[in-house]
Amino acid sequence: xxxxxxxxxxxxxxxxxxxxxxxxxxxxxxxxxxxxxxxxxxxxxxxxxxxxxxxxxxxxxxxxxxxxxxxxxxxxxxxxxxxxxxxxxxxxxxxxxxxxxxxxxxxxxxxxxxxxxxxxxxxxxxxxxxxxxxxxxxxxxxxxxxxxxxxxxxxxxxxxxxxxxxxxxxxxxxxxxxxxxxxxxxxxxxxxxxxxxxxxxxxxxxxxxxxxxxxxxxxxxxxxxxxxxxxxxxxxxxxxxxxxxxxxxxxxxxxxxxxxxxxxxxxxxxxxxxxxxxxxxxxxxxxxxxxxxxxxxxxxxxxxxxxxxxxxxxxxxxxxxxxxxxxxxxxxxxxxxxxxxxxxxxxxxxxxxxxxxxxxxxxxxxxxxxxxxxxxxxxxxxxxxxxxxxxxxxxxxxxxxxxxxxxxxxxxxxxxxxxxxxxxxxxxxxxxxxxxxxxxxxxxxxxxxx
Numbered sequence: 001x002x003x004x005x006x007x008x009x010x011x012x013x014x015x016x017x018x019x020x021x022x023x024x025x026x027x028x029x030x031x032x033x034x035x036x037x038x039x040x041x042x043x044x045x046x047x048x049x050x051x052x053x054x055x056x057x058x059x060x061x062x063x064x065x066x067x068x069x070x071x072x073x074x075x076x077x078x079x080x081x082x083x084x085x086x087x088x089x090x091x092x093x094x095x096x097x098x099x100x101x102x103x104x105x106x107x108x109x110x111x112x113x114x115x116x117x118x119x120x121x122x123x124x125x126x127x128x129x130x131x132x133x134x135x136x137x138x139x140x141x142x143x144x145x146x147x148x149x150x151x152x153x154x155x156x157x158x159x160x161x162x163x164x165x166x167x168x169x170x171x172x173x174x175x176x177x178x179x180x181x182x183x184x185x186x187x188x189x190x191x192x193x194x195x196x197x198x199x200x201x202x203x204x205x206x207x208x209x210x211x212x213x214x215x216x217x218x219x220x221x222x223x224x225x226x227x228x229x230x231x232x233x234x235x236x237x238x239x240x241x242x243x244x245x246x247x248x249x250x251x252x253x254x255x256x257x258x259x260x261x262x263x264x265x266x267x268x269x270x271x272x273x274x275x276x277x278x279x280x281x282x283x284x285x286x287x288x289x290x291x292x293x294x295x296x297x298x299x300x301x302x303x304x305x306x307x308x309x310x311x312x313x314x315x316x317x318x319x320x321x322x323x324x325x326x327x328x329x330x331x332x333x334x335x336x337x338x339x340x341x342x343x344x345x346x347x348x349x350x351x352x353x354x355x356x357x358x359x360x361x362x363x364x365x366x367x368x369x370x371x372x373x374x375x376x377x378x379x380x381x382x383x384x385x386x387x388x389x390x391x392x393x394x395x396x397x398x399x400x401x402x403x404x405x406x407x408x409x410x411x412x413x414x415x416x417x418x419x420x421x422x423x424x425x426x427x428x429x430x431x432x433x434x435x436x437x438x439x440x441x442x443x444x445x446x447x448x449x450x
Contacts, residue, residue: 068361091123101146104227139232182395190297193228199448201297205262212255233292235280250286253416255290267440268307272399273298274406300399304437330432333394344384351377355420364411
């Protein structure tokens with residue numbers, strides 16, 4: 001296709017005009033407060049920042065969600081405000097849909113479907129989804145990318161760099177350079193719907209035989225770089241099951257655990273965006289049967305060495321083997337770690353790994369109020385980093401940590417009571433770094449991602 005929406009100067013300038021005033025105004029308040037030595041109302045400033053990002057489609061809204069889940073990256077006031085950003089931006093209208101579909105599938109595009117719903121079934125930060133019916137009667141989910149997203153991404157990443165610069169001047173305890181590069185790389189990948197289609201195929205391979213998780217089929221003849229058509233998986237929103245029986249809630253939680261940890265433990269792949277809108281619950285005989293995994297844009301592939309570090313850290317914490325713990329951090333790319341910084345990292349590691357280390361049935365928070373979950377540990381880590389840092393967070397750590405926190409929030413919503421330790425140990429059975437590398441290479445190559 002003729003790529004009229006590539007990264008264009010005019011597109012970036014338009015985005016700067018829309019975003020720059022909002023974000024720049026927020027940044028100016030910070031700079032002014034520091035220049036004149038006046039106090040900054042962090043709560044008010046955080047609210048202004050959330051407002052500046054929340055009215056936008058595109059990457060900055062997604063970045064706001066990401067930043068709110070990376071522990072200790074933002075002050076609590078900012079994290080609380082940005083965590084409210086939702087991926088349900090107002091949808092684009094029918095004229096846009098017709099233009100997008102014609103550009104991707106040609107002027108006779110409607111004849112390639114038995115039916116196509118005008119109103120979207122869901123609207124997110126980078127695109128929206130419409131229900132359709134194929135000529136052969138199959139139910140379809142058709143995902144259309146919003147216009148000029150490539151230009152928006154590049155413009156927004158410039159704004160993000162500025163925001164990180166402002167934050168570094170406010171609090172230099174965390175070096176955000178690798179975080180910035182990681183977020184940029186992942187969001188650029190999300191624009192490539194052809195890549196997302198291959199991710200869906202990859203998950204078909206990785207979760208083959210897992211009855212609790214359903215993965216849609218890709219319809220390649222109705223997909224392009226900015227249009228992705230998958231089979232529709234019928235299901236209900238997860239939050240509708242919060243008051244169902246514990247057995248049902250635990251089944252959903254087990255499905256989520258396996259959908260996330262099994263690909264990681266066996267292939268070094270994670271779903272980096274465990275957002276409530278990215279899965280639904282399917283039912284069997286009137287009760288929850290498992291989950292439908294719906295979105296495959298934010299997928300992170302890790303080297304086998306990184307996965308081995310995650311396993312080593314688990315065993316190191318379990319056996320109180322400090323040398324193995326330190327080796328795990330170093331394998332992830334942490335450098336120049338003092339004993340104080342190691343202790344600070346251990347505070348957060350023990351919080352993240354706690355349910356996996358505890359061989360008993362428990363909730364994920366184990367008696368801690370959901371609103372307070374992780375806050376005490378994040379505060380303690382931050383205090384050490386302010387005194388003994390800065391520390392550069394390795395880029396792989398960003399989405400790994402974000403996904404773990406997102407998964408934990410699902411378990412909090414469900415009030416699940418499980419033996420997470422035994423589920424995790426089952427995933428690690430027979431773990432071998434070399435074999436994982438071979439398995440990963442074969443799977444990626446098989447779907448054209450190698």
